[in-house]
Amino acid sequence: MISMGFPTTGPTVGEVGERATIDTIMAAAPSHINGDDAAVLHHASPNSRAVATSDMLVEGRHFNPAWTTPYQVGRKAIVQNFADVEAMGARPQAALLAISAPESTPLAVIEGLAQGIAARCDQFAAELVGGDLTAGQQLVLSVTAIGSLGGNLPELALDAARPGQRVVAHGRIGYSGAGLALLASGIKVPERLHPLIDAHQAPELTPGRGVIARSAGATAMTDNSDGLVHDLGIIARRSGVGIDLSPVAIAPDALLKEAGELLGVDPWQWVLSGGEDHTLLGTTNGKAPSGFRSIGQVTKGQGVTVDNRPPTYKKGWQSFS
């Protein structure tokens, strides 16, 4: 069964007030680090460096309250931030959550968000260590992830791809875009296509893949947030290289093809420009690191090609357009 829809009843945050709402968040996502002016993080490894990233999720723009649940939005908010930390080759350690919510927001919405955040943090051995809560016209979440980059190897920067390196990926590409299209279509989705919906509502990311890739010789890395061609295109531009993808390695699988037929959409569109999978995309000198598969080669050219031809789809997500 697909879980969908935000709670619309029960006491609201305006009714219970700020203190009770914060208490609800802290009960759902407890941490003994939380509660002071600022959170002091545990020592990770000696001389590790802090890594930080923020993402904002706006109701009606980044999530549709009719198509998901607060719990799933919370899980997704953490994964998309932790994917950015993993994409540096670092270990996610803590999250901060700032929420702006209309006074009419049911407390159950905030509680579900916090539970989803806690569940995902837990999976990464991380904690929700602080944040802020305020009234506003629209539900807006801002999640900050803090990670720890240990050891002496360089971080996995966007400008570190070199010709001759292998392009690798961890996780499924195109599933989130297909899931969104299925939700938007309003059709009754056959159960075997539910993994596509799941991937959109709350994408999965195996903890530690970025750290493993860094120790195994990866050079550049990013996450598939705005679309495969778009995101690899940033690595290509920053590194001054070309990236040629193998059409066999990234070809839509059976589920994507079935969803494509059902909706009358070319599933390559989801693979090449869907985004929001928050899977890891990188380059490496050696073999594909554990959990990664080879999807292409770094070349002396420029931009992203598929079998040396321009990709059929490439537009990525834009906030204002």
Added chain:
Amino acid sequence: MISMGFPTTGPTVGEVGERATIDTIMAAAPSHINGDDAAVLHHASPNSRAVATSDMLVEGRHFNPAWTTPYQVGRKAIVQNFADVEAMGARPQAALLAISAPESTPLAVIEGLAQGIAARCDQFAAELVGGDLTAGQQLVLSVTAIGSLGGNLPELALDAARPGQRVVAHGRIGYSGAGLALLASGIKVPERLHPLIDAHQAPELTPGRGVIARSAGATAMTDNSDGLVHDLGIIARRSGVGIDLSPVAIAPDALLKEAGELLGVDPWQWVLSGGEDHTLLGTTNGKAPSGFRSIGQVTKGQGVTVDNRPPTYKKGWQSFS
């Protein structure tokens, strides 16, 4: 002259698009750390721990676009976050900025915010190292500050005040509340009262005061964000102590008295419950650290008193009420 009002003309973020808006922010607040999936911070001192805090500012709630400028809002956003870092005895090192803005927002608003953020970061030898930009119904900023806590002394926690210690403060208390009241009154404010307006629009905080206090024997610390009695009340409750303030030490000064007479308001209200000064309030075993003054004593009682009597004003800021 008082600077007030947000720009309302010129190209909008919807017109110039996401990329140009981000470029504008990065030109106003440049950092070579910015621009990857996540920012990797420089090593501070060996084995220093990361300290993190987030605050959200909502247009019409935390700032009134008629009464301030984007530049001042940017400065204030940094000071209120860095004050939380200083209140741990840590050094602010970096900031992240997530913005949600209506497409009709003039680009000049975003540029002013970024310039104000850059100016304040600069003062603290910190940098804007990352963030996010998205469309939304309302202008919402979420600022995260990352700091560095070096050395072996404990952080300045809210629960570390002990009876017999001195209560100390750095910076002016009540000025922000008075400035807000002057702005809200709509009267023409005499020039000599402008420091009160300035303190509300963009409060000042001398960099390094928290670090100095920690090295000089301070125990607990917080910043005056929600009101003197409210914020010290949190230290008192968490530490299981009472705090008795000296009425002489915190008495309204000449400017506050003059503003009070002008508006027919008891200036003690601003001192005791105004908040938003983002000055540092702490407790210490020794003398007042450099830059701090003594304003009271930690007692074996409970709650906050003024000369052993309940304070006349004590309500602090609440998000939902």
